[in-house]
Amino acid sequence: MNVYEVNFQQLKEGSLQRCERVLCIGTFDGVHLGHQKLFNVANEIAKARGYRLCVITFKQHPLRLLSPNDAPKLLTTINEKLQLLSHLGIDECLLVDFDEEIANTDALEFCDIVADTIGVRVLVMGESSSIGKGRSGKATRLLELSRSGKLKADVIVVEPQLLWGEPISSSRIREELLRGRIRVAQKMLGRAYSIRGFSVTGRGLGRQLGFPTLNLHIDEEKLLPRFGVYAGLAEIMPQKLCLPMVANIGSRPTVGGEKTTVEAHFIDAHVNVGHYEEVVLHLFFYLRPERRFSSIGELREQIAKDVDRARRLMWSKVAEGMQKR
Numbered sequence: 001m002n003v004y005e006v007n008f009q010q011l012k013e014g015s016l017q018r019c020e021r022v023l024c025i026g027t028f029d030g031v032h033l034g035h036q037k038l039f040n041v042a043n044e045i046a047k048a049r050g051y052r053l054c055v056i057t058f059k060q061h062p063l064r065l066l067s068p069n070d071a072p073k074l075l076t077t078i079n080e081k082l083q084l085l086s087h088l089g090i091d092e093c094l095l096v097d098f099d100e101e102i103a104n105t106d107a108l109e110f111c112d113i114v115a116d117t118i119g120v121r122v123l124v125m126g127e128s129s130s131i132g133k134g135r136s137g138k139a140t141r142l143l144e145l146s147r148s149g150k151l152k153a154d155v156i157v158v159e160p161q162l163l164w165g166e167p168i169s170s171s172r173i174r175e176e177l178l179r180g181r182i183r184v185a186q187k188m189l190g191r192a193y194s195i196r197g198f199s200v201t202g203r204g205l206g207r208q209l210g211f212p213t214l215n216l217h218i219d220e221e222k223l224l225p226r227f228g229v230y231a232g233l234a235e236i237m238p239q240k241l242c243l244p245m246v247a248n249i250g251s252r253p254t255v256g257g258e259k260t261t262v263e264a265h266f267i268d269a270h271v272n273v274g275h276y277e278e279v280v281l282h283l284f285f286y287l288r289p290e291r292r293f294s295s296i297g298e299l300r301e302q303i304a305k306d307v308d309r310a311r312r313l314m315w316s317k318v319a320e321g322m323q324k325r
Contacts, residue, residue, distance in 0.1 A: 195218060
């Protein structure tokens with residue numbers, strides 16, 4: 001997948017070589033199963049017509065400009081999103097600055113611009129999605145305009161992907177994560193929720209308790225799930241290692257913590273991770289909420305229980321995966 005960073009002015013000037021394209025446009029935070037359904041439909045159309053599949057997404061969530069107080073934390077940072085998109089058969093991704101100019105562009109004008117400058121012949125949209133100033137370009141309206149010949153591109157509207165009778169959406173996934181319902185979020189994402197960060201030096205408290213931990217620096221825009229303890233896998237990117245782990249996300253109230261921290265203990269493994277090495281935590285199970293313990297000894301006992309439970313859960317997941325082969 002080729003990635004091009006452009007602003008709206010560059011897009012209007014035809015910064016991308018013109019050819020016949022199928023286009024999907026959106027924030028695509030989380031790249032969840034609903035988004036994947038959209039891309040699958042677009043990919044089938046592109047292959048059938050011999051077009052290129054292009055995705056336009058944004059460097060920042062549009063609400064950071066339109067309503068900063070309502071802008072959500074992100075399920076996927078830019079790098080995470082691009083990595084996920086690269087595995088979905090997409091030919092090109094235009095990473096666009098969401099600025100005042102694009103925010104104030106009418107939906108019909110936008111459709112004409114991408115048709116004229118980069119050769120968009122088909123626009124594939126989710127049933128509930130909208131584009132253009134004030135989100136006036138609803139999918140159903142653009143479909144009607146396309147059928148009446150008032151748009152230069154065909155419009156294909158894709159029905160939402162459902163879970164338990166309700167559409168999968170980024171906001172729904174965020175709500176489930178903040179409730180600690182990690183398995184429900186996993187069903188909607190089609191994968192475990194992941195937190196990508198870089199190893200940093202901590203206070204050494206885990207080591208003092210007998211459970212050394214890896215501390216991570218996380219992008220401030222990244223959504224952290226409900227504070228508590230999780231079981232999952234730690235992927236140490238430079239070393240190409242994937243290890244079972246138990247993670248704590250929260251403020252560590254028992255030891256006087258104030259800042260939010262993300263730390264992981266490798267289960268039955270001792271690995272040296274260099275400073276600022278990239279690590280991805282894949283969260284499979286929510287074990288318990290964060291709490292304050294009456295003593296360090298009580299905290300140590302609970303950590304031992306958490307590690308034992310996480311070990312059993314991860315082994316059961318391995319056994320389940322082997323049975324499916």
